[in-house]
Amino acid sequence: MNELRTRGVLFDLDGTLADTAPDLGGALNRLRSESGLPELPPEVLRPHTSAGARGLIGAGFGITPDDERYAALASRFLTIYETALCVQTRLFEGMGEVLTRLELASLPWGVVTNKAARFTLPLMRELGLHERASSIVSGDSVPVPKPDPAGLILAAEEMEVDPARCIYVGDDLRDIDAGRAAGMRTVTAAFGYLGSGTHYRDWGADHIIHHPLELLTLL
Structure with a gap:
């Protein structure tokens, strides 16, 4: 490992650290079933997973948060998801080794996600990572979530690392925007969900x- 620059690594959660799409997609399909609709295949839902309830609903x-039906659907979706947070969710292949190597090199690592703490913390415990992470910042841990950099700056403070010495890894444009705004080196996780819209090669990350x-x- 290059000793010079990096002193801490931060990860987005959904689509970067862990493959949460099976459980989030499962919750969405349960909601569709309750509404008398057929299930959608995983490959249809997967790109929308990083956007959480908004993206999946x-x-x-086919509605946005300004639709009058959205609030009730979102509430029910989150209730369903909370009962089955970590049934099929797994770390991405190789991510366990990455975390172990960081720890062996005495490099602190943490998570900054827009997922609410009521889901983030139980999921991190289920994955066996809660006690290992030096910082876990959820979407409701700060006044404004990503792409605002507040969560990343808070995580760097908790790890006692200068943001300029941190890497932030994410699979969505808002992750790269937040990392850049926080003064961190940014890495696009092209193995993640990547959302829709601008191609990930055009996000301006330092690395892919x-x-x-x-x-x-x-x-």
Whole structure:
């Protein structure tokens, strides 16, 4: 590992650290079933996973948060998801080794996600990572979530690392925007969900990786 620059690594959660799409998509399909609609295949829902309830309800019901039906659907979706947070969710292949290598190199790592703490903390515990992470910042841990940099700056403070010495890894444009605004080196996780809209190669990240283990070459 390159000793010079990196002193801490931060990860987005959904689509970067862990593949949460199966459980989030499962919750959406349960909601569709309750509404008398057929299930949607995983490949349809997967790109919308990083956008959480907003993205999945948009994909599953064709509505936006300003629709009068949205609030009730979102509430029910989150209730369903909370009962099955970590049934099929797993770390991405190679991510476990990455975290172990960071720890062996005494490099603190943490998570900054827009997921609410009521989901983030139980999920991190289920994955066996809660006690290992040096910082866990959820979407409601700060006044404004990503792409605002507040969560990333808070995480760097908790890890006692200068933001300029941190790397932030994410699979959505808002992750790269937040990392840049926080003064961190940014890495696009091209193995993640990547959302819709602008192609990830146009996000302006400092680096793009296609497998978690590639991150080790950037440290």
